[in-house]
Amino acid sequence: xxxxxxxKGTQTLVPGPSDLTSFNTLGLACQADQVVVLQAHEQxxxxxxxxxxxxxxxxxxxxxxxxxxxxxxxxxxxVALKGIDLIEEHSEHVLVAVAAxxxxxxxxxxxxxxxxxxxxxxxxxxxxxxxxxxxxIGAYGVELCERLHSVRxxxxxxxxFVTLSxxxxxxxxxxxxxxxxxxxxxxxxxxxxxxxKAWQPVLxxxxxxxxxxxxxxxxxEVSAQIVLDAVCxxxxxxxxxxxxxxxxxxxxxxxxxxxxxxxxxxxxxxELVAYPQADGGVKLAAxxxxxHCGFKGYRAGAVGVHAQQALVLVNYGGAQAxxxxxxxxxxxxxxxxxFGVRLEIEPVVVASG
Ligand SMILES: Cc1cc2nc3c(=O)[nH]c(=O)nc-3n(C[C@H](O)[C@H](O)[C@H](O)COP(=O)(O)OP(=O)(O)OC[C@H]3O[C@@H](n4cnc5c(N)ncnc54)[C@H](O)[C@@H]3O)c2cc1C
Numbered sequence: 001x002x003x004x005x006x007x008k009g010t011q012t013l014v015p016g017p018s019d020l021t022s023f024n025t026l027g028l029a030c031q032a033d034q035v036v037v038l039q040a041h042e043q044x045x046x047x048x049x050x051x052x053x054x055x056x057x058x059x060x061x062x063x064x065x066x067x068x069x070x071x072x073x074x075x076x077x078x079v080a081l082k083g084i085d086l087i088e089e090h091s092e093h094v095l096v097a098v099a100a101x102x103x104x105x106x107x108x109x110x111x112x113x114x115x116x117x118x119x120x121x122x123x124x125x126x127x128x129x130x131x132x133x134x135x136x137i138g139a140y141g142v143e144l145c146e147r148l149h150s151v152r153x154x155x156x157x158x159x160x161f162v163t164l165s166x167x168x169x170x171x172x173x174x175x176x177x178x179x180x181x182x183x184x185x186x187x188x189x190x191x192x193x194x195x196x197k198a199w200q201p202v203l204x205x206x207x208x209x210x211x212x213x214x215x216x217x218x219x220x221e222v223s224a225q226i227v228l229d230a231v232c233x234x235x236x237x238x239x240x241x242x243x244x245x246x247x248x249x250x251x252x253x254x255x256x257x258x259x260x261x262x263x264x265x266x267x268x269x270x271e272l273v274a275y276p277q278a279d280g281g282v283k284l285a286a287x288x289x290x291x292h293c294g295f296k297g298y299r300a301g302a303v304g305v306h307a308q309q310a311l312v313l314v315n316y317g318g319a320q321a322x323x324x325x326x327x328x329x330x331x332x333x334x335x336x337x338x339f340g341v342r343l344e345i346e347p348v349v350v351a352s353g
Pocket of ligand 1: 025058059060061062063064065100125126127128129135136137178186188189239240247248249250348
């Protein structure tokens with residue numbers, strides 16, 4: 001690796017400059033002035049003091065949901081804490097604590113193999129376990145908050161470890177307190193999962209339900225491993241691999257509109273793709289809105305819209321954040337002019353400092 005991250009023992013507390021271009025899945029060129037790697041809880045009191053002094057610090061997981069600027073002045077903390085611990089085994093569920101630096105998919109795969117079920121629909125989502133609560137990751141009919149018990153975090157202002165219950169995390173659609181008002185307040189060190197012993201497959205998502213793996217199986221023959229394999233198969237066929245083509249998955253959230261707004265749009269656009277919500281609102285498929293505006297496969301210099309997935313913006317190589325954000329703004333403006341709906345960017349856009 002070309003970066004100069006310092007990864008040995010307590011030396012990690014000495015910030016050093018680093019090239020983060022290969023530490024974000026969009027592959028955006030990024031030079032950081034100061035990076036430290038957090039590998040042990042014991043580093044936290046000292047690192048915590050540094051964070052108090054550097055109030056605009058930035059926490060980096062695997063960089064799969066960030067738009068990094070070409071020059072990053074604030075202190076960057078790369079979270080590399082490891083470990084998976086079975087905390088309790090009840091008749092109804094197992095409680096497992098997983099360190100923030102663990103790879104998300106590896107955790108899902110190992111949990112499924114150990115007979116701890118409930119995360120299989122979330123397989124193959126890139127990133128770390130610690131970042132998963134930040135935007136309440138979700139896929140194929142399941143959101144993280146449905147399986148999460150609590151989050152253990154370092155509270156920067158108070159200089160102490162705190163455990164936040166699921167309710168305290170304020171989860172919403174691709175949202176949590178960690179992404180909103182209290183961003184920068186918390187450094188997540190581990191996530192506790194409550195995984196049900198009475199497992200039922202979640203096959204509500206149409207694309208998953210009709211996967212060939214389930215065609216010849218009776219309901220009782222469907223296992224968590226089969227669901228995980230089917231999810232991975234769909235994702236591999238559908239989404240570009242960031243190691244081949246830089247991307248951050250869905251670049252925009254699916255916008256939520258009122259039922260009345262949906263009906264008005266539907267009268268004008270009969271093909272509109274939308275998902276009714278429990279609260280009476282309607283979630284519009286942002287990919288459909290973008291595709292309808294003619295952007296699928298569109299390219300502007302080093303950046304573009306994926307040819308198969310209109311929701312995925314890509315870096316063909318050598319792009320900087322400014323180019324990508326200019327394209328995102330052009331798409332958002334066109335969608336707003338056409339549908340009267342403003343698209344919101346899903347990844348975290350990081351300021352240069
Ligand atoms: C190909 C592809 C497919 C994707 N598919 C999905 C999907 O289906 N569903 C979905 O929800 N997301 C998806 N994503 C987005 C991404 O995988 C998730 O958001 C993931 O949780 C980000 O993890 P990360 O470690 O890369 O976080 P990063 O990108 O490094 O950081 C994301 C945010 O979390 C914060 N953060 C990271 N670690 C910590 C920590 N320990 N404590 C406090 N804050 C922290 C960062 O400061 C930043 O604000 C996809 C991305 C890609 C590239």
